[in-house]
Amino acid sequence: MHESRGMNLSHLPTVETVKSVREPKVRIRPSQGLFHLDLSTLWQYRELLVFLVWRDIRVRYKQAIIGAGWAVFQPLVAMLLFTAIFSYIAKLPSDGVPYPLFAYAGLLPWNFIAQATSRSGTSLVGESHLISKVYFPRLIIPAAAAATPAVDLLFALIMIIPLMVWYGVTPGWQLLFFPVFVLIALLAALAVSLWFSALHVKFRDVGHIIPFFVQFWMFASPVVYPISLIPDRWRGLYSLNPVVGVVEGFRWTLLGQPAPALSTMIPSLSIVLALFVSGVIFFKHMERTFADVI
């Protein structure tokens, strides 16, 4: 009894009711047209996005002895492995940059995109209990899942500093553009994930496709080898891979390599944009049925 007295709400500020303006706060209608973007609702729930990212980070590094150290450890080991296999054994060139540094600068964006895609692509099904119990813009779920690995990227980025010092590589003014490419990487991952996650709700096959797809995707991207290895006549088609522009951008801004050719960057970055826009439309269109189908 005492407890229920204690929750008397009268001491809380009363909410102003919209009595004069009888505009409904919420209108529920069957949706018409292809999609309805509704950016204002998305903006309203921006804090939830932050909370979800924060939750994933907290959960991921809890009860792990080296915690965030894993974010550095993983690309570092991959770098050593790649150096051993692709540089020492396969003798792949690295465009004048020491191979370990070359590989690390490629692994930074690649690991991010691979992780973001794997997590985000299956995120809706993973959060199905939320989808059937509470309303918020569903776009937040894949967006949060894609943004979470950005924190790993940040940690892994710290490790490149001693590597650059060791190899005597100094970045130039291009470094200013680095954040732009991080953003593009995020956009690229999200673009692909919007498609995957929305399809995954209906077709569980997607869950099996993603790991296979990510593996294939890495070898279709200039992570372990330089883009110069791709014959000129295939370069245009090759550049339709959204990761190409991102990896090239990372190497250019971090390692001070010569600026990547526009003929590579323009198709690659346009495809990111095209995938993202179409992904949002597709997602918003599918969103209506998520709760019924999941």
Add this chain to the structure above:
Amino acid sequence: MNDLAITVRNLSKVYVLGAVSHDTLRDQIAHRWKSFFRKVRLHDSSGGSFHALKNVSFDVREGEVLGIIGHNGAGKSTLLKIMSRITEPSAGEVDIYGRVTSLLEVGTGFHAELTGRENIYLNAAMLGMPKREIDRRLEQIIEFSGTRRFIDTPVKRFSSGMYVRLAFSVAAHLDPQILIVDEVLSVGDGAFQKKCLGKMDEVRRDGRTVILVSHDLPVVANLCQRAILLRQGEVVGDGPPQQVIEDYMSEAFNSNGSISLAERKDRFTQGELMVSKITFHNDKRDPIQYAVSGQDLVIRVQYQSHVQKVFRDMRVVVVVNRDERTSLILSTDLVDRKPLDLEGSGYVDFHVPHLPLCGGRYFLHVAIEDDALARDWVQHAAELQVLDGDYYGTGRMYPHDGWRGKGMFVNHSWTIERIT
């Protein structure tokens, strides 16, 4: 007349059966391929379609507490999910005037690895509370939940009771103008139910609008000013709760959909002598749909024998409980021994004068047995709805609203002695 809080107009929801299952990509591609060439309709509803809601319309005014009742599958959850914007209607519209919070469960989004404090933020954000608001109410939420000592411990180490208390505490501090609540809120232990109901009562007294979906008819009867009865997706009753509940109860007893007690297979039986029906009656032997605390109740157990034989020295056992652990009423033949020689068909009346049960939903389990063995034993043979009544004959309802917990009444008296 208050302003409108919610208007629902011609709301329908159709589920295409078959399309709900997880189609495989292969099926879908094959289907699209076919439809491309043969002009098969793309949304070919081979499994048929199911109208979860059909042309549902109603208004809710500000400050009104509306109960929605109906059988499982009557469309209650679908209606709730549409009003909560979890799923879209197929046709029709809903307008909501005011800040709305819907609670389809408590603790949505709780993560086992996170601490109580962290989960408060996560859960509240999910229910639409801005962070500065959560900051401001954090202390109240922790205080109310009574889990302060463990608030920085991961909730996976919480007892289930603590978990629910914390989750409910967040929900209790949302401060919406319109609250939509599912009956899942009324699961949990007695103390928790009491808290839920007390809370809803306060929301009501604050003049907020509440929509409550529940199976617990006494809760609807006591808390709501109005009830809506859904049957197969349609509104078939709308009015004062008592009246709508009576409609619902008579529907429940006459429904052909549910299996009659005589035909139930989930029983322990010898197959010869069986309990065929259970009905409730008042002191005048008139059939009643629900019992009232403090009034006389007769539980009539009908039996049917399937063999030509007289079953001598039988006992009818009636058990009433609310949960699996405790029996509240247990019949015995110690006080009123009557030799029951059963034959053919007939009934045995079990009298409970002055029903000591508090308002709520109870379960009835019955058996016919003799000293050697149980002839027929059916668990959950019937459901008994009890409305709060004036047990003590004082002209006042006791327990009053906030205390509508589970329990029993006992006659009692006080004596005072002074120690000098």
